[in-house]
Amino acid sequence: MAEPRWLTDEERELWLKLVGLSMLMPNAVEAQLKRDADMNQFEYHVLAMLSEAPNRTRLMSDLAFHTNSSLSRLSHVVSRLEKQGWVVRSACETDGRATNATLTDAGFAKLEVTAPGHVEAVREMIFDAITPAQVKQLNAALQPILDSIDTERRAPK
Amino acid sequence: MAEPRWLTDEERELWLKLVGLSMLMPNAVEAQLKRDADMNQFEYHVLAMLSEAPNRTRLMSDLAFHTNSSLSRLSHVVSRLEKQGWVVRSACETDGRATNATLTDAGFAKLEVTAPGHVEAVREMIFDAITPAQVKQLNAALQPILDSIDTERRAPK
């Protein structure tokens, strides 16, 4: 067993920041969403991804991809959203295995009243804290990390 | 109600990346930990933070801070870790309300066999994907975001 390639101090520091970010950021956002809209971030994300799609409709599997979620998780959540009347499911006409999820008018309305507060919270938390140049840097530096995670996700060892 | 300060395209792009990262990164790490050590990332993080402390011991509240967790969550997890024999609790001598958590020899040994594989996974996922210059940029740009989250956490509106 070869000597592991340990992290440098700077790498370790960054790693702890990334871990901290993935621990704290969702909580921080969800506090606002929960308080103002009785919704969690994932549910919001699902509604948002539907609202941007043609006909406010996506296949479940497509929606799972765009929300970075498993089909199982999505299925449970869409069941909840359906109960609230914000989403409806329907059979896909061209593929008998597939299911469409569609944002209802009520769901769209919910999103419209929720979005401003959510965006404001995001802005205060993230974008008021960094410079436009840093936005560019982060976009550039985070992309390869996401690609790398995605590669491993698609081709697990 | 004033017009909300919507996000620019670049900001939106970054926000989606940050959300994606906090969704996918923990899973990616945990897959390896789960497979190789039957442990999740939070448990690993708890053991790691203990291993670095003097006497491998920390107060629960201190440990909660260093793992970005609530005391409640930590308490449940330490109970599990205690059952596995990796951590022990003891009363704090100077403050009757406080509890020490100490990493046992077994816990330290567990960490020692787990660390190389974990570090390797982190390296492959993160540091093989970006340049040393990007490590610096990310460290610099993520810091104010974490500070901002932390401020809101301490002084909720």
Added chain:
DNA sequence: ACTCCTTACTTGAAGAATCAACTACTCAGC
């Protein structure tokens, strides 16, 4: 020394996420 507030932590119940089946459909090859 007694009230009252805060801190430190634990606990049990409730809600959400994951995991491991399972159903149902599609499609490629024979």
Added chain:
DNA sequence: GCTGAGTAGTTGATTCTTCAAGTAAGGAGT
């Protein structure tokens, strides 16, 4: 037109997290 492999989605059980109490000790003021 079967068979088998893969795809799409659902479901129920288990596990984890969060939430809302609760206990118990410290500490400030009186």
